[in-house]
Amino acid sequence: MNAQAPAGLYEQLASQLSQVIGFIYPNEVETHWSILIVIYPYITGVVAGAFILASLVKVFNVVEVQPIYRLALLTALAFMLIAPMPLQLHLGHPERAYEIYLTPQPTSAMAMFGFVYLWYLMGILLIEVWFEYRQELIQMGQRGRGLLGALYRALSLYSRDLSPAALEFDKKASKIVTIIGIPSAFLLHGYVGFIFGSVKANPWWGSVLMPIVFLMSAIVSGIAMVMLVYIVLSLIRNEKLDTRCLDKVGLFLLVAIIVDFALEGLDYIHRLYQSEESIKILGQLVSAKLFTSLVIMQVLLGMLVPLLILVLVRIWRLNDEFRKLLYFSAAMLIQLGILSMRWNVVIGGQLYSKSLRGLMGYKMELTGIESLLTAVVLLSAPFVILIVLIRLLPTRRSGQHTTAV
């Protein structure tokens, strides 16, 4: 034993031990997957959802959504770049993470992560963004001087062909990449659900619905995130929002929430009706440990209230400003709800004993590697990246206009 035990670990464990109710296996005092593993599925979910929203324009020709196509792509990219960070920071040996690429265990769902991530980032997102922006990168590279011009020329990979045939090819290529991208986005987030859903040792996780519930909630969070970014960006730029676009996105959001709600409801009804061995302790888990985060935050505030708002927006004839406010509130509440949902799955699944005889506690650290502070930093990082991306890459095609207020 050459290394030292992490400082503060035993104090944290002693505090968690004091929160134990009933009997737990002695090794279960420690909460193995912390707040970082809560935000990891949240971040990848936003990626998958934002990409699927973007694909509506390219593949399904939903013209109303065109104004936010690029914003959705850039949002997906910004979150994607941060997605592996929480996992990496959580490892006991981060310096060995490359082993996942060198000696992957084919039977492990987690071993797939490296490959799915690389495929999605390098094979889909970056290629799609590049084809989408190639023309403008070349033009900006020609116009730009000094470092910025050099950067644009490098980003365009020094291509110079602006002939109509080349631009036509850009369009075609980006459409093909999007078509491949849709199942890839499903894979990216469906597999995150599978990591939890395939754990037979944990009845709170082990459900065949888990991948599909994760996927639908990802779509909900991604669409809501792009909506938020669009509203905030228009406020900053002091531009008028495209109401038709916002309404269309709101409609997709409404449909996604309804499907998500139905699936999650089905999961709970199924558990209650089957009433297996674990149902008593899971009932105690919900009432004693997860009531606020599950019933209040996830279901009521994060799902039912936004659902109601989105329905009311469609029924009432409201002026644009009020509509915008309502969409903004719904999208914010949805983020809260989806983040709570990730918490309830990841932390909730570790708050009851596999002996089914007791409940544990989780004391979140405020500072340190696996702490609230790190989580906040990691959740803010995609927005910083997004600001840089928006500065570098125009969110509107040249020739596409919006009117200033």
Added chain:
Amino acid sequence: MNKREFLTEAVVFFPAAAMLQTLALKAEGKEVSAETKTAYDPSLHWYGMGIDTDKCIGCNRCVEACKAENNVPDEPYFFRTWIERYTVRRDGKTTVECISTRPGPAKQAEPEDPSVVRTFFVPKLCNQCANPPCVQVCPVGATFQTKDGVVLVDEKRCIGCRYCIQACPYGARYLNPYTRTADKCTFCYHRVTKGLQPACVEVCPTEARIFGDLNKLSDRLVRFQRTNEISVLKPDLNTEPKVRYAKLDGEVR
């Protein structure tokens, strides 16, 4: 080639060949000795453990021996093996506690309490599953099953993702705070491959634990299985545990 040439070549060839063979064996991690032929062959064994719950007196010596033998941290959050006490009451309610979180033998559970019908101890450890979910989920293959049926963790390869800890239905794994890698019972692999007993078995004063080779018909463990009513923990999960319990109470999970 004439005789002289042959002899000079041979002088070089045979020592060189022997040297190469030695290096090759070393590279494979095999022992190089005169006893190479009679060395330990893992494929001939299939280890398991029998636990006679009636015999366990809750003295905790197995837990202490295990911690000492395997460098398990002393703190009460890390165990390769532990003892649970079940107290069954007249109204049918059962309470369970882990008696290994403090050192020394268990104190008697409320001896004069008339509501207690019976109490018993259950030693727990890694079940060395034949179908181990922890091995299935390890992303880098750091946890693996040996040919003789023991699930081990390679602490030089483990990345500390803790997926195996989540996947174990028995709570048998923990993250060693010193190595920052997953850790669990190894059946004292360093001992059993030398023909010794695991530390917990060695020190048990009542022979509540029986270690053996399920491949050998004459083994004590095989006889133990033949002469007792045997159960395993959580059989519905299809993990096929090789830790077999005799006369296990239905309350035990």
